Amino acid sequence: DVKVTQSSRYLVKRTGEKVFLECVQDMDHENMFWYRQDPGLGLRLIYFSYDVKMKEKGDIPEGYSVSREKKERFSLILESASTNQTSMYLCASGTGGHEAFFGQGTRLTVV
Amino acid sequence: AQSVTQLGSHVSVSEGALVLLRCNYSSSVPPYLFWYVQYPNQGLQLLLKYTSAATLVKGINGFEAEFKKSETSFHLTKPSAHMSDAAEYFCAVRYTDKLIFGTGTRLQVFP
Numbered sequence: 523d524v525k526v527t528q529s530s531r532y533l534v535k536r537t538g539e540k541v542f543l544e545c546v547q548d549m550d551h552e553n554m555f556w557y558r559q560d561p562g563l564g565l566r567l568i569y570f571s572y573d574v575k576m577k578e579k580g581d582i583p584e585g586y587s588v589s590r591e592k593k594e595r596f597s598l599i600l601e602s603a604s605t606n607q608t609s610m611y612l613c614a615s616g617t618g619g620h621e622a623f624f625g626q627g628t629r630l631t632v633v
Numbered sequence: 634a635q636s637v638t639q640l641g642s643h644v645s646v647s648e649g650a651l652v653l654l655r656c657n658y659s660s661s662v663p664p665y666l667f668w669y670v671q672y673p674n675q676g677l678q679l680l681l682k683y684t685s686a687a688t689l690v691k692g693i694n695g696f697e698a699e700f701k702k703s704e705t706s707f708h709l710t711k712p713s714a715h716m717s718d719a720a721e722y723f724c725a726v727r728y729t730d731k732l733i734f735g736t737g738t739r740l741q742v743f744p
Contacts, residue, residue, distance in 0.1 A: 531674075555732075557734075562642065562736060563736060564723060564736035564737050565723065565734040566734075567731060567733075572730055612676055614677075614732075616730075616732075618730075620665065620682070620684070620727070621679050621682055621732075622732050623679075624669075624676035624677040624678070625676050626675055627674075629674075
């Protein structure tokens with residue numbers, strides 16, 4: 523089975539902190555994604571990566587950056603956390619543009 | 634650009650009743666379509682996918698969906714709801730290497 527692992531299920535951070543969300547996949551997938559999930563808005567794509575060191579902005583990249591130094595790992599960085607970034611963050615991986623496999627999610631609260 | 638519309642943010646059915654969750658897409662090319670399910674505090678799990686092989690697609694847990702090009706629809710159905718089907722359901726369309734999601738439909742099942 524494909525496994526996508528997010529480093530934390532729950533996080534509480536303070537406003538202004540730099541926050542790292544880590545995601546690791548074990549299926550050698552080229553593509554990796556970070557989505558944000560909010561009630562009534564569904565999943566919105568923040569960034570995705572189609573290869574090591576390659577990235578592309580999604581629909582809501584403002585306030586976020588990403589890093590992909592190794593194929594299996596894709597990190598989402600909140601440079602200076604703000605309360606409006608309180609949300610559920612979902613990482614996914616996939617190949618060939620077909621279905622994506624999701625991690626369990628990280629529920630981030632910024633206080 | 635591709636987009637997905639899910640009609641009805643909440644659907645309630647009795648146990649044993651038909652489940653119908655609606656999804657319409659906009660796509661300028663033949664689409665790849667997906668339904669995902671999310672149980673509370675978990676990531677998304679693939680229910681089924683349409684990749685142009687057959688218009689009626691069967692998925693896990695007794696769900697199926699029918700691709701209707703003339704109606705640009707990909708509605709999800711299950712003949713008889715079970716209490717364990719209570720969850721949030723997301724329709725998605727592939728756009729290049731990205732998945733574009735609808736806003737989700739929360740299914741409640743009453744005994």
